[in-house]
Amino acid sequence: LRIPIKRIAIIGASGTIGSQFVKTLSLKESVEKIFALTRQPVNFLSSKIKNIALDYYDEASIKNASAIAHEDGKLDLVIVATGILELEDSRPEKSFLELSFTKLQTLFLANAAVPAMMMKYFLPKTNSNGMIFATLSARIGSITDNQLGGWYSYRASKSALNMLIKTASIETHRTNKQAIVVGLHPGTVDSPLTKPFQANIPKQKLFSSETSVNHLLTVINNLEPSDTGKCFAWDGKEILP
Numbered sequence: 001l002r003i004p005i006k007r008i009a010i011i012g013a014s015g016t017i018g019s020q021f022v023k024t025l026s027l028k029e030s031v032e033k034i035f036a037l038t039r040q041p042v043n044f045l046s047s048k049i050k051n052i053a054l055d056y057y058d059e060a061s062i063k064n065a066s067a068i069a070h071e072d073g074k075l076d077l078v079i080v081a082t083g084i085l086e087l088e089d090s091r092p093e094k095s096f097l098e099l100s101f102t103k104l105q106t107l108f109l110a111n112a113a114v115p116a117m118m119m120k121y122f123l124p125k126t127n128s129n130g131m132i133f134a135t136l137s138a139r140i141g142s143i144t145d146n147q148l149g150g151w152y153s154y155r156a157s158k159s160a161l162n163m164l165i166k167t168a169s170i171e172t173h174r175t176n177k178q179a180i181v182v183g184l185h186p187g188t189v190d191s192p193l194t195k196p197f198q199a200n201i202p203k204q205k206l207f208s209s210e211t212s213v214n215h216l217l218t219v220i221n222n223l224e225p226s227d228t229g230k231c232f233a234w235d236g237k238e239i240l241p
């Protein structure tokens, strides 16, 4: 990594992309410590990795997890890799006729409110030498890019997330000119989230988590403070709001 990223927290380290970030980063010599924040303990094999219990929906738990992750010093990189696409009993909406309060509420909570609450407890502790706070967003959250419609709750929850990222970047910039707060689109990745939709995806467009994370680490590596507030795809291209 270009910038010295030594201390890292991965929130949602149990997920396909989150756990891959932990694995790939733990192999980098320059990385000293990785805090893997998960609801259920995960058995990671490196001594660099410390598992911290985190209930994504419990503010006291978020505060406690952040305190543990900052006990011995500031973090250089925080990645929020949580998020959901659908509810167990229903697919993303093709029409507004399929909308429900339950779907909208659940998706907004998971994809916008959870990362926002992570901002509340991790951003105030940014390192004045620079720190990156990256949240897994999605291209589909781009209003400019919306050609197909559908997937109402997921799209709108990721648009809301992108607004939260932008707003938090402005506030963080007031006190820390080096801090970088961004959204990341991982591409289409083979994970439980995309399983039901993979039949329509050309093989070369379906990334393994390893490929996606390698791309995203290159993107992270190339970030500049002037990139704060933006959303980037796996290929480094900015995704317009």
Ligand SMILES: NC(=O)c1ccc[n+]([C@@H]2O[C@H](COP(=O)([O-])OP(=O)(O)OC[C@H]3O[C@@H](n4cnc5c(N)ncnc54)[C@H](OP(=O)(O)O)[C@@H]3O)[C@@H](O)[C@H]2O)c1
Pocket (backbone or CB within 6 Å): 011, 012, 013, 014, 015, 016, 017, 018, 038, 039, 040, 056, 081, 082, 083, 084, 085, 109, 110, 111, 114, 136, 137, 138, 139, 185, 186, 187, 188, 189, 190, 191, 192, 193, 194
């Ligand atoms: N896969 C893709 O193609 C793709 C494309 C664009 C964007 N993304 C984004 O990338 C992120 C990670 O996706 P993934 O493919 O790694 O999915 P995944 O393997 O299904 O992992 C999902 C992660 O979200 C957590 N999670 C599960 N239910 C949740 C809930 N109700 N509220 C909050 N968090 C919850 C999981 O924690 P537990 O293990 O504790 O359940 C896990 O850490 C998501 O934000 C997703 O929107 C993925």
